[in-house]
Amino acid sequence: MAARPVPPPPPLDPALLAMFRGVATATISDNLERLPGLVGLRAFHRGGSLLGTALTVRVRAGDNLAIHQALAVAGPGDVIVVDGGGDTSRALVGDIMKAIAESRGVAGFVIDGAIRDSAAFAASDLPCYARAAIHRGPYKTGPGEINVPVSIGGWTVHPGDVVVGDMDGVVTFPPGIAPGLIAAVRAQEAREAEVLRMIREGRYDGRYAKPAG
Template structure:
């Protein structure tokens, strides 16, 4: 048996931890204006999900919300259903499906439920199905791939525990951003500071863009880098 943070006992391999809710609505609203690329730049430039594709077929549809994490056995979606039932409006379901593409862990009927419950989207290190339905938009979804084969509902799995998803470490309650460029997880404890850095990044890029629009070339910016590396100019 395993004991969750709320004191409930679950069979080995199963766990449902409480939803984490440290992000304020004010903070989430501010992050809705932040491009994923800006967040990635201020967090070291080499972070965020890799290998996922957007299946909602709408470049303008973005995602910003609190992470509900799910770890599931490849080919099984029992705990994904449980997570959808426990999630609150705006939450993002982030699924560690082990990158398995042999069997979908989410499909069109689950999309219908998620829309009705006003969830914020899905991030899946695994496969989905019913591609045409997801392509209608409304609900953002990112997945490693798609396949028609349907899942079992046996478990095991865990909800709101630390997971790995498409190269990201995701903690329950982290802030999840998604746009046309991809998906990134921002640690909840660092979100306030990262927002400030993202706002500064946006101001810097606005200045550079304005200069670029004049057609003037800042040759020294890159020549100085070459000189430091010993390149003859």
């Protein structure tokens, strides 16, 4: 059963997106009122950060037909964000789909479910976040949806949301708040750099401490 077609969101200004390259997810989270983000996922790739915009997919537990259909329309900078309901009984993505994603310039995977061929991801710099790895393969009969709001770990991701990932996890946010958010992030980075400098110089007395960090 083919996924229900939904028009993609308008593209984000690449220059605005690039401002978040290398920004720590912890700093972004701090400036999103420490909201939960995408909890329960871990990185399976070798290293490197994730940056792109969400191409969202909703599938039934253990079925990856709609993910294949999403890869067919994905392009450079897309992050395949999959709501698999947290089910880990069958893998939704493996080495073949990783190769397809790489050939299309996909920025990475965020899977609320399981993957397989984890050794291939561990040897790759293509970002992949998921709940678990398992050898069991998926169904391919559908149904599914593409470019619809999805829920992962209690956090809603909308099509076109900015997706940032590092070894701490993944955060997402709507593109409309990106300019204000990056300004707040840069301000926090400057504060923290000053605190670290004071610590190195033996001048830190706790007055500039910020919560959790």
